Amino acid sequence: MKITDIRTMRLWGPRHHGVGGGTGAKIGKVIVRVDSDAGIYGLGEVDDFVGVRQAVAYMRDYFRGRDPFAASAIFSEMLYGTPAPHPENSPHGVMRGGMSAVGMCSPTATPWGPVVWAASGVDMALLDLAGKALQTPAYNLLGGAFRDRVRVYLDRSSPAEISKPTAWRKMARDVVDSGFTQMKFDIDFMASDCVSDVWNRALPLKQINRIVDRLGLVREAVGPDFEICVDCHMQYNVPDAVRVSNALEPLNLLWLEDPTPITNPDSCAEVRSRTRIPICVGEMFIAEQFRLFVDHRACDILHPDVLFCGGPRELRRIADYAELNHRPVAFHGNGGALATIAAAHAAAASRNFLGLEYHFIETPWIGGYVQRDVPLFTDGHVVLTDEPGLGVRLNRELCRKHLAPGEELIA
Ligand SMILES: [Mg+2]
Secondary structure: OOEEEEEEEEEEEEOOOOHHHOOOOEEEEEEEEEEEOOOOEEEEEEEOOOOHHHHHHHHHHHHOOOOHHHHHHHHHHHHHOOOOOOOOOOOOEEOHHHOEEOOOOOOOOOOOHHHHHHHHHHHHHHHHHHHHHHOOEHHHHOOOOOOOEEEEEEEEEOOOOOOOHHHHHHHHHHHHHOOOOEEEEEHHHHOHHHOOOOOOOOOOHHHHHHHHHHHHHHHHHHOOOOEEEEEOOOOOOHHHHHHHHHHHHHHOOOEEEOOOOOOOHHHHHHHHHOOOOOEEEOOOOOHHHHHHHHHOOOOOEEOOEOOOOOOHHHHHHHHHHHHHOOOOEEEEOOOOHHHHHHHHHHHHOOOOEEEEEEOOOOOOOOOOOEEOOOOOOEOOEEEOOOOOEOOOEEOHHHHHHOEOOOOOOOO
């Protein structure tokens, strides 16, 4: 089998769940389709970030004519280069758009940023394609399932009316009532009415006190057994990350996420050494960055995202690395239905899996652009099916309705 084409389609629509309870924003979502000469195609998703579609277009030329089952080798060649002699079918010379591909130092031989974000969606589509070709679900190609349903945790950020206790209680109870058993709030939005300086990476005592009050309302509303996490979005200095973490310790949180800027694992390690709350990191990391943070004793829970780490097969590799270090993985999730289901296949096949994040339950189109015979979520879980590949089909009617200007349906 040979890859014949790689295309993308951008969807566009409202984003009712926003950080800090915002509801007015719009959001783009990008679907990838990989075609083969066997008449089978695979679907993937990439995030609508700068440079990603350009990188997918480069991959179209790089992958065309090559074996879709050789995905790991082609990605490795593209992201890390190889010494000579290069594989015979490896593209060399000037490619479409004028960019030159050179095996040992191609302009894409860098495992960060838009190239690896694009590779994440192409890997997803190639996994779907391989599963369809072999008539087996993707989780079987990822080592086989430990579980037939995958726990989902909801990102709630904060309610819009952050100073109203009833808003916090309602937001918390709504999550419980909809069947979920884990949720997350954003430290930087929970008491944004108490911020005195947006630049200095500090958390004044007044802001810390309101964060503790408001999360206390959530804990009261959901009871002692419900898992609650908080996210710092890589915003704070070490002493204030420690201070807020210590103040939150009585609430029995599952994790404190990305307390400090992620460029320095030692800062994160220092926070970790001074708090009892487990530290979770890594939503934008590739595997090597997780190794760095584990080596520096900077994290308890690894938190890769299928859209940013390199795809579902990299999720599995990172999960196994966490398992070798006796740490759990949770999967960060910024994607829609397709990315969520792809991550769920990897989660099913990962022994040490804790929870898969989802943002968009208030925005049905984002959870509906692909369909299955079962709903996206059942009782707070993604239920896996035995359909081949990722087990999804494009919802053509919904996609047509949400096509961004100038876009065409790709399936
Ligand atoms: Mg986060």
